[in-house]
Structures are given as structure tokens and as C-alpha cells.
Amino acid sequence: MASASDDDPRIGDISEGTVLRAILARTAPGEHTLLGPGDDAAVIAAPSKSVVATADTLVEGPDFRTAWSGGYDLGWKAAAVNLADIAAMGAMPTGLLVSLAVPRQTRLSFVERMADGFREACAALAPGCTVVGGDLTVSDLLVIAVTALGDLEGRAPVTRAGARPGDEVALAGELGAAAAGLALLFDRFRDGETPVPVDRTALDTDERRALDAQLRPAPPVRLGAVASDAGATAMMDVSDGLALDAARMADASGVTLSLSGAAVDALASGADRARAVGGGEDHGLLATFPAGRLPDGFHRIGVVTERGVDGVLVDGAAIAHAGWDPYRDWDGAL
Template identity: 45%
Template sequence: MTRPRPLVPRPDPADAIGVVGEFGLIARVLARSGSARVAEVGPGDDAAVLRAPDGRVVACTDVLVEGRHFRRDWSSAEDVGHKAAAANLADVAAMGAVPTALLVGLACPADTPAVWLEGVADGMAAECAPFGAAVVGGDTVASAPDSSSVVLSVTALGDLGGRAPVRRDGARPGDVVAVAGRLGWSACGLAVLRRGFRAPAAAIAAHRRPTPPYAAGPAAADAGATSMCDTSDGLLADAGHLAADSGVGIDLDRATLAAFVTGPLPQVAAALGGDPLGWVLTGGEDHALVATFPPTAALPEGWTVIGRVHDDASGVEVDGVPAAQVAADLGEGAGHVHFG
């Protein structure tokens, strides 16, 4: 493992937002943001005007706070942009929709470098580009005088393309539980960063820029998924949302989940003295998707069955053991809890 090098460039006072100004900043950011395929009126007016081909709009919002969701000494500006976009675009995919646009609210100190925010815009644009989506508007404001933190509030919009939305409350006894995407990689990278290292590179990259399986969401909807959500808070916690909202129990198969201990997870766990299965079960921010399907459904490519739904509304278990106990045995909490 190698010691870190600073990611924050030396500040240029002439490039601070307080000098560049609000509209100068907006012009620089929008020049890097691309254009949304569905936009009739893009950024620059009082509001954007977007086409909604399906007649319905999927909408979600996430807030990222510096020091809690990202650190500028751990992640580049582009990393932060990718991560902020991905956290929202994954929620759109989890409804079975395709992303179309982002709205971004920014609060930051006046001495924040404008070039850093250009990097955030580059990251967001790159994350949105495969869908023909882009930032179509938002707002900027100076943070409180005693605050040195950057806050990003991102709203994502999406189109269902004629599909029924896949909600959290549709799981039925007898359904299979399946996952698409990686589990535990972001938590592994976070564990490395917290100990002052910047390698293995694959673990750090997974934390800085999650790679949600966006196409798996619409594909699951087309295949008849009965419930779905993204795993932003960890597999146990988010499978728990499906179980609670559907009034069912979910039993996950430990042996199958152990197969997700791949890539850098075994190496890092061995170096740090932990059990990598803990990251798979409780680590959030990979933004994998977890869903339930009828037992006769043909699962789309990229989905792996990891458990079953039963009619005992007992929450989530792993091989019959309650999730909280499994997490505690692995030395982990049961997942991320805001204000916890």
C-alpha cells in the first residue's frame, strides 16, 4: 500500500468563486455540462422545459455533504461529479427507468476554486453522457459564513419508456431475490482510505466513482421484477426495505453471497484483519440493484439469484439468521443509517 498524495490543487485566489462571481461560475460550468436529449429549453432561463415521451417523469433527489459523502483530499473534482450523478441515476434505474436530466443545487464558500467546480461538472457530464442526459438547471448559493463545506443537491429525472414503475412493495412469497452489480467494493475502498493509503487502486476507484448497473434496472422491469431498489445503504439494509414495504421475509444465501468477494476485497481484508463478507452485506455506495422476480421469470443478463422471499414478515435473514446478528458477527453495523 502507498501513502496518499494531495488531490486538491493549490488554490488560486483569482479563481475563487467570490472573484469569478455567480454568473461567471454558471457560464463556466454550463459550458462543460453537455445537453440533454429531451430538453426543449435548456439551462439559462427561469426553468428548463423537457419532453416526457412516456407522459410520466421519474424524479429523485440526493444531497452530498463534504466530509460525510466525499472529501476533497480523497477524491478529485471529477470523482465527486461522477459520484453525485451516480447516486441519483441509480435510483432512476431502480424504478425501471432511463435517466434524462439532472438539476443541481450548490452551496459552497466564496473561496471555493471555480476550476474545482468545473471538474465536478465534467464528472457529472461524463456520467450522464451514455443516456443522452445532462444538467439542465439548478441554483448556486454561498454557504454560511462559518461553513467551509461544499454541499451538492442533485435531482435526477427519468423516463419509464412505457414500463410500469418497479416499486419496493411488490415482492411476493415464492419470489427469488437477485442482485445486479458489485457489492462491497466501495466500502473496501473507504476502509483503505480511512487508514491513510491509496492502494489497491481498484478499491479506491470503486469508492471514488461507483459503477451502477444502469441498464439492469429497465431490463429487470421488462423481465417482470416485482420489487427493486438500489443498495446505497448496503445489501442487508436495502433488502430490508423491500421486505418491510412488501410485508414479507427475505432469506439470503450466504454461500452465494460469498461469491461476491472478488477483486481487491480478499487482499484488503487480509491486510486489515477483517472479513470481506461484511463489506458485501453492509457496505453501501456501490449502487448495485437488488430486486425480486417471480420464480418462473427468466432473469436478464447480469442478475444473480441470492435468496428467496417467504411469507413470514421477519425482515431479512442470511441462512435463517437475522440480518442484525449476521452483521454484528462480522463486526459491522446492519447498514448506513442517517442520523444514526
């Protein structure tokens, strides 16, 4: 009689080929994939004669805890944060490469759920984009390294450096929700120092939304190309908090972004101001547009002015908070 472990073997007990086949069985070929997994490399369409490429990695410990994030959550989030970076250039995602380093004792089903998370995040956020390749290694630590590729569809890339005095500053997405979700995890789902699984029934509707924003972020990927078409002069993904990322855009563009506190609060859905400007991982799109050109989905949060002493002002005052540093904040908190 088969035991549960026969049906759901540990990664260290089966071959890399077996694992990869199980993952690929959950991955449909994408419309941009000219040659999919199974060879030394994939071939992906790049009709604009250029490819937009970005890499972002989730590491167990600094970036997530497996007590809080299931395989599906991790696949979803690893896809979403990379798709947002492609969108931030004004491009449409065309493919993901996923490199997994997985502890031997991990169950195959965990990795399969991760593949489901990748597939469904792509389908929801960037239809047509799929996992086109990757690799698998055993490791003492779970590491999910993703590269996302995208096509500009003939557009020029929108960098961080194009904001000009007189432009409007706008945001698509929300502020502080992912940080609120992280605070919930640290406040409510620990036994001493040890993370414990989340009991969603203990959460109200707003809390569940915050948790989802942290574990399964849904950045407005399609709005990246929309912003570019509307004439966005600068754009970036807000991954490290509005204060820090807006300062980066201001520095790259040589301008000051003068933001409205009330407009920021309006996108914070209950989060306080400190969390709205300092909290990371929301992955909204921060963009600047010539006055009056904001497309649907973007909300005006300020104006671009000549460069002053500070790169970012809220209601005319500098912000003290330095923003989110995933390098430090997660580990510092535990």
C-alpha cells in the same frame, strides 16, 4: 503578467453568472432537453406523461472529504447515486438538476472538474441524460444537491412493495466494494485525524478497484429498465448496505428475503461477509423476479418466502448488522 489565480479565480471573487457560464460550457444539451439552462426553469421530455424524480445530496463531512475526493470524483458520484435511484424504478434518466453550495475560496477549476464529472458519469451510465439546470450559492461548506429526473418509457414503476413468495432475489452490481474503498481511505490516508490526499501508487489493483467503487461508483443504471422489462416484481438501489436495504424491501412487500451466503460472497469480490452485507454505497440494484425470469446482469442471491419473524435471512439465520447509516458512520469514524 497573469498569475495562476487570474487563470483560476476563486468562486468568491467572480460573479455567479461567470461561474454558471463556465459550467454550462462543459455541458452538452441532452436528447431529452426541450429547453435547457438559461431561463427560469428547464423543460424536459416526459413522453410517458409522468416523470420519475429523486433527490440525493452529498455534504462535505458526512458524505465526503475534499482531501480524498476531487471535483471530478464528486460530480461523478453525485450523478451516479441519483441515476441509480431512477434506474431502481425501472426508468431511464433524462436530466439532472445540480444545486451547488460552494465555499468562496474554491477555485473555478474545481467546479469545472465537477461539471466534467457530471457530464462523464451521465455519458457512461445513462447516455442521453445531461445536466439541465441548477443553481450556485456561496457557503461555508461544500454541498452538492442533485435531483434526477427520468422517464418510464411506458413501463409501470417498480416499487419495493411487489416481492411475492416464490420469486427469486437477485442483484446487479457488487457488494462491499465501496465500503472496502472507504476503509482504505480511513486506514491508509490519514495523518492522525486529518484526511490526506490518496497516493494511488501505494495501492494494488484490488485496492484501486475498491477506491474507485467508493469515489466513482458505476451502478448498473441501464439494467433498471431491463429488469422491469423482464418482469421484476420489486426493485431498489442498494445504497445503505444489503442487510438494511433488503430489510426495507421485505417490510414494504410483507415477505422474507432468504439469501444464500455463498451467493452473497460471490458478489463481494474479496470483501468479507460483514462488509458484503453491511457496507453501504455500492448502488447495485436489488430486485425480485418470478422464478426463472432473471435477465442477464442479475445474479441470483436468494428466494422470497412467506414473511417470518425476520425480514432477511442469510443461510437461514437473521443478520445482526443494521447496515450503513451515512448519517452517522462517516462522522463516527473520524
